[in-house]
Amino acid sequence: MSVLFTFPGQGAQKPGMLHALPDHEAAAYTLAQASAALGRNVLALDTTDALRSTVAVQLALLVAGVATARVLDALGAPPHMVAGLSIGAWPAAVVAGVLDFTDAVRLVELRARLMEDAYPSGYGMTAIGGLTRQQLAPLVAHVHGPDTPVYVANLNAPRQLVVAGAAAALDAVAALALDHGAHRAERLAVAVPSHCPLLDEQARTLACAVAQVPRRRPRLTYVSSSKARALFDADAIVADLAGNMARPVLWADTSRHAWERGARVALEMPSGSVLTRLAQDADFAACTALCVDGNRLDTLVQIVRDAR
Template identity: 65%
Template sequence: MSVLFTFPGQGGQRTGMLHALPDAPEVARTLSEAHAALGRDPLTLDSEAALRSTVSVQLCLLIAGVAMARVLIARNARPDMVAGLSIGAWPAAVVANVLDFADAVRLVELRGQLMEAAYPSGFGMVAIVGLREAEVAAIVSRAHSPDAPAYVANLNAETQTVVAGADAALEQVRVQALASGASRACRLAMSVPSHCPLLDRQAAVLADAVKSVSLRLPRVTYVSGSHARVLFRADTIGHDLAWNMARQVHWHDAVRHAYERGARLSVEMPGGGVLTRLAHAGPEDSGALSVDTERIDSIVAHIQRNARQ
């Protein structure tokens, strides 16, 4: 039986998430390394005011994800696979030893800066629950226009889809989705239109920056949330990391692929437990835990018990 570590994307951040990390040597080391890479204290990133910035949000998710994974690994609770949704792919790649944490910090800071500068306002994302992909795609097609674009961005579950685009188009999508029977349609806590062609130029800039760092073969299985399959080559994973901001997320298929490869326990890193709730709602749910809702010793016991089966 295999253990999958999952790393959430933007939207699950919360005030004080770095301060809430456990008092452990692995956390202190991660914060120290982040401080050295950024040139400033990472504990200033998780205030309510700071988290209004895409840069701060993405750095917090990277730092918290790597720190918690290191805490578990130090307790002999190791993953066999890793997978991350959007920004979550970056801590997943660090844990898989594909790139150094310091390089990831600098590249994620650039990622957030590129996204924030391109769309400081007037854009975002809407999550729709209760409709299938084809139904949402039809609504998006009607709402989309050159002046107010909209795109299907995330396929998170069979009946949970996220749409990215301009505010005017997103409001049309939200209203039409509810009129079409959606149980929920709400704006996400992010101000950029991720996972669509609106970020192609920014992804290309980031891809050039990724070429400047050293990448290695993964030590554990890396499942791409964009491609919904395992990636084995270092350069392919680097391309995946750079371009995932502009590519559709196929999270539901990625989790299914991990299940087909033997994953029977998924453990979600901070923040918020969104991926754990998605796992419980899916047909492949055979065990999903969140570090935000479970004690560390309990998670360690689950992982070690799973490893013995």
């Protein structure tokens, strides 16, 4: 039986998330490392005002994920495999030993800034619940155009999808989806159109920066949410990280792949519980799926130890 650590994407952030990290030297060390890499206090990133910025959100999720995984590792509860949704792939790669944390901090800051500068306003993402990809795709195609770009971006579950694009296009797709049987159409707390061709140029720029940093073969199994399969080559993983902002997220297939590789405990790093609920609802559900938020650290440690 294997333990999977999952790392959430944008939308999972919440005020105070870095201040709520465990009172442990591994977390304190991670915060200090991040502050040194950024040249400013990373704890300033988790205020309500700061989290309006894509840069702050992505950095906060990176730091929270790595810090929590390090604490669990220090307490004798490491994972066998990791997977991350969108920005969550970056802390997953750090925990897998592919990237140094300080390099990841600088690259994630660049990633987020490229995205934010390209789309400072008027774009975003909307979650659609209750329709399959086959039902939603024609509605997206009907709205999509030069002035109303919109794409299917995340396949989180068979009937839990996310579209990305311009605000007017998102509203139009949402209205059509509700008319065609969707039970939910909700704008997410994501200010950029992630996981679609609108970010192709930014992904190419990031790839040039990623090519300059050292990388190592993963020391545990890294499952790509862009490819929904495990990657074992360091170059393939960093290429996956650079490009994932412009590629759809195949989270349902990623979860299934991890289950097929033996994952029976899925533990979601901060912040939030979205990935935990998806794991609990899956038809191949892990034996145990839970999140760090809202659970005692000693309980989590014992669950992971028991599964190893």
